[in-house]
Amino acid sequence: xxxxxxxxxxxxxxxxxxxxxxxxxxxxxxxxxxxxxxxxxxxxxxxxxxxxxxxxxxxxxxxxxxxxxxxxxxxxxxxxxxxxxxxxxxxxxxxxxxxxxxxxxxxxxxxxxxxxxxxxxxxxxxxxxxxxxxxxxxxxxxxxxxxxxxxxxxxxxxxxxxxxxxxxxxxxxxxxxxxxxxxxxxxxxxxxxxxxxxxxxxxxxxxxxxxxxxxxxxxxxxxxxxxxxxxxxxxxxxxxxxxxxxxxxxxxxxxxxxxxxxxxxxxxxxxxxxxxxxxxxxxxxxxxxxxxxxxxxxxxxxxxxxxxxxxxxxxxxx
Numbered sequence: 001x002x003x004x005x006x007x008x009x010x011x012x013x014x015x016x017x018x019x020x021x022x023x024x025x026x027x028x029x030x031x032x033x034x035x036x037x038x039x040x041x042x043x044x045x046x047x048x049x050x051x052x053x054x055x056x057x058x059x060x061x062x063x064x065x066x067x068x069x070x071x072x073x074x075x076x077x078x079x080x081x082x083x084x085x086x087x088x089x090x091x092x093x094x095x096x097x098x099x100x101x102x103x104x105x106x107x108x109x110x111x112x113x114x115x116x117x118x119x120x121x122x123x124x125x126x127x128x129x130x131x132x133x134x135x136x137x138x139x140x141x142x143x144x145x146x147x148x149x150x151x152x153x154x155x156x157x158x159x160x161x162x163x164x165x166x167x168x169x170x171x172x173x174x175x176x177x178x179x180x181x182x183x184x185x186x187x188x189x190x191x192x193x194x195x196x197x198x199x200x201x202x203x204x205x206x207x208x209x210x211x212x213x214x215x216x217x218x219x220x221x222x223x224x225x226x227x228x229x230x231x232x233x234x235x236x237x238x239x240x241x242x243x244x245x246x247x248x249x250x251x252x253x254x255x256x257x258x259x260x261x262x263x264x265x266x267x268x269x270x271x272x273x274x275x276x277x278x279x280x281x282x283x284x285x286x287x288x289x290x291x292x293x294x295x296x297x298x299x300x301x302x303x304x305x306x307x308x309x310x311x312x313x314x315x316x317x318x
Contacts, residue, residue, distance in 0.1 A: 022220050024048075024055045027075040029066040029084075032059050032250035034261035035177045035205055036079065038101060038269070038276075040245035041238075042231025051223035057249065067093065076213050077224060082203035082287045083136060083296075089306040090297055094211040097307035098225055099277035101205035101232060102268040105196045106175040107137045113189035115170045120145050120193060123171060127153045129163075130173035136294040137202065138173060141195040143293060161186065175204075176268075177261045185260055201286045203279065204268070214308070225311050229277045236270045239263050275316050279307055 028036060039057065042048050048055045058075060060066040067088055070078040077098075085095050109128070111117040117126070120142055130138050139149065157163055159179045164172055165188070174180045176192070183190055196202070207228060214221055235242050243258035269276060284303040291297035 020052050021054050022052060022217075022223075024053050024077065024220070024224060025058060025069075025075040026055060027058045027066050027069045027078040028060045029064075029078070029080045029205075030060045032057075032246055032253065033177070034242050034246050034258040035102070035106070035175075035265055037235035037239070037242040037245070037262045037265065038228055038232030039079075040231070040242065040249065041234040042227045044245050044248070045231065045234055047227035047230045047234075048224070051227045053220070053224060053227065055224070059250075067095065070208070071095065071210060073210075073213070076217075077207065077209045077221075079205055080208055081133070082206050082284070083133065083291060085206060085208055086284070086287055086291060086301070086303055086306050087297060090301045095208050095306070096211055096214060097203075097206045097208045097279065098214075098221065098311055099207045099229065100203035100279050101207065101228075101277065102203060102265070103271050103273075103276075103278065103283075104268045105137065105194070105200070105202040106177055106204050106265075106268055107134055107173065107195055107202070108176045108180055109138065109141075109171055109173050109193045109195070110180050110183070110190045111171050111193075112164070112167070112183075113191055115167075115191075117171060118191050118193070120147065120198060123147060124151050126171055127155060127169045128171040128173065129157045129169045130154045131156065134173040136290050136296055137195040137200050139294045140200045140290040141193075141198050144198055144200075177264050181261050181264050182257070185257060199286075200290055201283045202290070203283060203287070207277075218311075222311050222314060225277070226315050229275075229315065232269055232276050235262065236266055236276070239266060275312075278312060278316070279309060 069075040071093055085097055088095050161182055164183055239262040240259050242262040243255035246253050246258045247255055284307055288301055288303040292299050
């Protein structure tokens with residue numbers, strides 16, 4: 001009789017444990033890359049499991065709509081840029097930022113050292129490769145030196161090392177964790193010009209969800225965020241191990257290159273100000289101003305609607 005009761009109790013315990021596990025799909029805004037290092041770490045180290053979460057990742061890419069799956073509920077959470085989330089919010093999509101993995105913008109404009117381009121004022125009369133999503137940062141940075149768009153030329157080109165080395169375009173806009181890192185790792189000296197150093201601040205790899213999911217499952221959001229931030233802490237402290245974690249999701253990547261990308265991410269994640277993932281209303285206002293200046297965002301949009309500090313305050317305190 002005792003054995004029968006024990007077996008029933010054990011069955012109920014296991015059943016409740018399994019039933020309590022929450023299935024979570026996370027839509028990334030780019031391909032598997034070290035810039036998601038904290039998420040990979042949270043998966044590998046069991047931080048999500050400890051929070052009762054079964055997390056799966058969906059890779060993004062240049063032709064992937066990374067917002068639609070989250071808005072439709074196909075994915076419960078996503079990763080995106082601060083600029084894109086603010087634009088989508090202004091268009092009526094109910095997205096809301098929860099934390100910023102990159103609290104300093106990864107956007108950089110680089111030039112091979114031989115060109116001698118070291119300051120935004122050197123951009124005058126130059127040809128600049130810039131993707132559409134980086135153009136607001138370029139416009140905002142140069143406007144601070146009263147440089148107008150008619151004083152330089154922008155072109156759209158593939159992110160390609162050979163094109164950089166060919167030298168037809170002296171200035172390239174990119175992420176410090178992407179093409180820029182590739183150029184430097186191949187032994188080429190470059191000059192780096194960060195818009196962030198000139199007052200053009202932004203967030204990237206922002207963790208977000210929808211108002212509906214946040215309202216319906218606030219504890220799940222809280223547990224996911226707590227585990228992810230713990231993962232980022234691990235990734236920052238163990239950057240040389242992140243490359244191997246990325247390869248688990250995409251075997252084609254180069255482990256050493258991914259470790260280098262993670263090392264380049266550390267100053268963006270662990271800025272020395274506040275805690276990992278923290279967000280500031282002033283930065284969101286700066287993002288809105290940058291987008292307004294480029295005509296991408298209508299004037300008067302209140303950025304306060306696109307983010308919440310509720311969960312960060314629960315994790316770190318007020």
